[in-house]
Amino acid sequence: MVVLDPMKPGGPYKVMAQQTFRRKNITLRVHDVLFGDVWLCSGQSNMQMTVSQVFNATKELANTAAYQSVRIFSVSLIQAEQELEDLAQVDLQWAKPTSENLGHGIFTYMSAVCWLFGRYLYDTLQYPIGLISSSWAGTPIEAWSSGRSLRACGVLTRGLIQSDFVTGPSKYSVLWNAMIHPLHNMTLKGVIWYQGESNVNFNRDLYNCTFPALIEDWRQTFHRGSQGQTERFFPFGFVQLSSYLSATSDDTFPQIRWHQTADFGYVPNARMPSTFMAVAMDLCDRKSPFGSIHPRDKQTVAYRLHLGARAVAYGEKLIFQGPLPENMELLADKGLLNLTYSLEIQVQRQHNIFEISCCSDHQCKWLPAPLDTVSAQSLALNVRSCRGTPAALRYAWATWPCEYKQCPLYHPGSALPAPPFVAFLTDLRPGAHRRLAE
Numbered sequence: 001m002v003v004l005d006p007m008k009p010g011g012p013y014k015v016m017a018q019q020t021f022r023r024k025n026i027t028l029r030v031h032d033v034l035f036g037d038v039w040l041c042s043g044q045s046n047m048q049m050t051v052s053q054v055f056n057a058t059k060e061l062a063n064t065a066a067y068q069s070v071r072i073f074s075v076s077l078i079q080a081e082q083e084l085e086d087l088a089q090v091d092l093q094w095a096k097p098t099s100e101n102l103g104h105g106i107f108t109y110m111s112a113v114c115w116l117f118g119r120y121l122y123d124t125l126q127y128p129i130g131l132i133s134s135s136w137a138g139t140p141i142e143a144w145s146s147g148r149s150l151r152a153c154g155v156l157t158r159g160l161i162q163s164d165f166v167t168g169p170s171k172y173s174v175l176w177n178a179m180i181h182p183l184h185n186m187t188l189k190g191v192i193w194y195q196g197e198s199n200v201n202f203n204r205d206l207y208n209c210t211f212p213a214l215i216e217d218w219r220q221t222f223h224r225g226s227q228g229q230t231e232r233f234f235p236f237g238f239v240q241l242s243s244y245l246s247a248t249s250d251d252t253f254p255q256i257r258w259h260q261t262a263d264f265g266y267v268p269n270a271r272m273p274s275t276f277m278a279v280a281m282d283l284c285d286r287k288s289p290f291g292s293i294h295p296r297d298k299q300t301v302a303y304r305l306h307l308g309a310r311a312v313a314y315g316e317k318l319i320f321q322g323p324l325p326e327n328m329e330l331l332a333d334k335g336l337l338n339l340t341y342s343l344e345i346q347v348q349r350q351h352n353i354f355e356i357s358c359c360s361d362h363q364c365k366w367l368p369a370p371l372d373t374v375s376a377q378s379l380a381l382n383v384r385s386c387r388g389t390p391a392a393l394r395y396a397w398a399t400w401p402c403e404y405k406q407c408p409l410y411h412p413g414s415a416l417p418a419p420p421f422v423a424f425l426t427d428l429r430p431g432a433h434r435r436l437a438e
Contacts, residue, residue: 001185003227007035009127011069034069036128037121038188039309041114042144042180043195044168045137046239046294051112052103053290054298060116061099068096069127070118074109075134079169080178083146087182094130106290107137113194113239116302117309124310132186134179138167140198141210143175149217153209165198165293180218184225190235190313191218192305196260197241197293200252207259211238212271235313237276237305240419243284243400245292253399257281257420265421266324268312276308279322279419281396282407297404304416319343322416323409328393330425335384336372337393346412347374353396353408354381357425360388369393371408396420 002017011034019026041047051060076089091109092101102110111133118131136143140161142150150156150172161170169175199207215236222230240257262271269275278301285295307320323341330337337356354369369381383390397420401407409418 001227003229009036009125011035011128034071034128034130036069036130037125037190038130038132038186039114039118039121040132040134040180040183040186040188040191041111041117041193042133042191043135043193043239044139044198045107045135046197046242046298047111047113047133047135047192047194048107048137049112049290049294049298050103050105050108050110051115053106053294053296054112054116055296056299057103060112060299061103064097064099064102067119067122070097070115070122070129070131071095072097072101072110072115072118073130073132074101074111075132075179075183077136078178079171079174081174083177083181085182088178092133109133111135112298113302113305114192116299117192117305120302120306121309124306125314132183134183135194136168136175136179138165138198139175139195140166140170140202141195141207141214142172142203143169144180144195145173145210145214146176146181146217146221147173149213150210152213153206155203155206155210161202165200166202168198170198170202181221184221185227186222187226187229188222188234190237190309192237192239192309194239194301196256197244200256204252204255204259207256208263211260212262215272215275233274235274235276235309236272237278237308237312239278239280239301239305242280242295243282243292243402245286246399249399251397251399254397254420258422261419265419266321274312276305276312276320277419278304278308279417280304281401281420282403282405282417284400284402284404300405307414307416319411319414319416322411322414322418324419325395325421325423328423328425330383330390331380335382337369337381337383337390338378339381340378341418343411344376344413345374345379345418346410347371347379348408348410349406351402351406351408353398353401355394355397356381356383356386356390357392357394358386358388359391364391366394390425392422392424394420394422397422 074092267275311320323343352368356369372380
């Protein structure tokens with residue numbers, strides 16, 4: 001392993017390595033070398049979808065000539081019982097993007113989210129970007145986690161997996177061992193992640209630990225493996241789960257979305273520093289030929305991710321997440337609950353997407369809390385239907401909360417949706433304020 005002095009972004013360069021071994025001189029030359037930022041893209045099928053599967057695929061596949069400085073690499077689908085030091089197999093060695101390798105097949109390299117994210121970054125940065133795709137459809141987070149991080153969350157034994165969403169390898173750590181750990185001596189700028197569907201019915205209640213633990217463990221491993229060249233707290237972006245046409249009306253999808261933020265409802269937060277999130281619950285796709293769980297609008301996903309990367313990884317001062325509620329005030333005498341938001345809000349459409357938990361006789365029931373009035377940065381909800389004690393408020397707490405880009409609340413300038421949340425009101429006296437977000 002050779003650690004080069006820092007290089008300015010750009011190229012192409014030729015790299016020559018020479019070695020004298022037992023009186024033999026060995027020379028290796030590598031051509032067309034670029035210096036820039038490398039991002040690792042991982043997760044399950046929504047990350048694995050190729051450009052040939054997304055909206056406007058023909059146009060997207062033809063749009064590669066201007067992005068020859070965005071280089072792509074795809075890891076083969078491999079499992080291992082022990083941590084490997086090198087990749088056992090590669091689907092796509094470092095290559096320039098072409099219509100063939102970007103649209104190679106259905107769920108068969110190269111990741112559309114990864115490619116589109118890198119393309120947006122290149123448009124902004126105007127220097128080389130390297131993209132590594134390492135994902136596998138239908139896989140739970142436990143397969144991508146080291147034994148260390150699983151033990152930290154009390155995941156000690158492998159339970160029976162009975163879930164329609166687990167179709168790929170589910171044995172603990174086998175994908176970490178074979179598809180992530182072999183990359184650990186690379187110098188990464190950051191990671192983007194799209195996973196969670198396979199944990200809807202498997203260790204769901206542990207996801208608020210297993211996901212932050214995975215992030216922490218990957219950061220430690222890549223920092224050490226790269227001899228400190230990968231930042232200790234490198235930026236880690238992820239996609240909050242999109243919508244799904246489910247036969248049942250349970251709240252398992254909303255719970256995973258909440259757990260993806262370590263139950264804060266937003267990132268970065270105290271348990272997930274240097275992270276960023278793309279909200280995708282409004283990017284639903286009823287007619288997706290790959291099932292509604294695989295929406296085809298990956299361009300908006302990648303665009304929202306790249307905004308987070310520009311803010312968290314590159315320090316730009318820009319809005320990269322939708323409006324978050326900061327304070328709420330219960331006006332019991334008027335039957336209203338006021339919410340004040342962190343950003344300006346725009347009501348896209350009137351839709352009963354807020355619900356209040358109303359408790360009486362030791363029983364609680366979720367009731368609609370319709371919008372009453374809206375101003376530039378606050379709104380009032382009608383909670384008169386609650387005849388008992390208001391206990392909690394939630395927003396967009398549904399598997400399919402709204403139609404395509406038609407959730408009620410967005411930030412007007414960036415068109416970023418307000419993320420889902422749940423907040424408890426048990427300590428909120430009438431007229432008292434409660435701060436919801438840091």
